């Protein structure tokens with residue numbers, strides 16, 4: 001496998017949420033799942049499986065560590081920098097560990113008009129989250145305890161029940177800022 005030193009941006013992926021996610025490990029189950037995805041592409045185009053493989057990694061381990069990038073690169077016979085380029089391009093691919101409960105608040109028009117920015121502010125206030133360091137490349141902010149993390153999302157396809165958010169895979173609708181406390185309590 002080609003040896004490439006990944007940038008600090010990707011290798012410094014630890015957060016207070018790290019403890020809530022298993023460390024990356026290429027066990028038999030993930031190897032089998034990855035091979036099945038790769039087999040869906042012609043052998044000479046297997047690099048096209050990069051996004052499916054990264055989604056598998058993120059769903060199992062919460063985020064995409066440098067070890068995971070090296071593994072995906074080896075599976076697809078590409079330089080790790082090629083995988084890193086994909087990871088850093090898509091904000092939806094997380095380079096840093098989220099919290100135990102990752103909250104994605106919709107900020108598109110209907111939800112923004114319905115109060116999603118106020119909802120985000122209230123969640124951050126209650127969870128002690130500081131979003132000031134977030135950016136396009138690192139949109140996730142984690143609470144000091146590692147239990148909570150937040151991120152703005154684009155339209156979650158439920159505009160008629162704005163504002164909405166996702167907590168891990170749970171969908172919550174009609175959620176004004178006044179219900180933020182109730183939302184967090186429901187996960188304790």
Ligand code: FES
Nearest residue numbers: 106111156158159
């Ligand atoms: S604008 Fe929020 S779900 Fe569509």
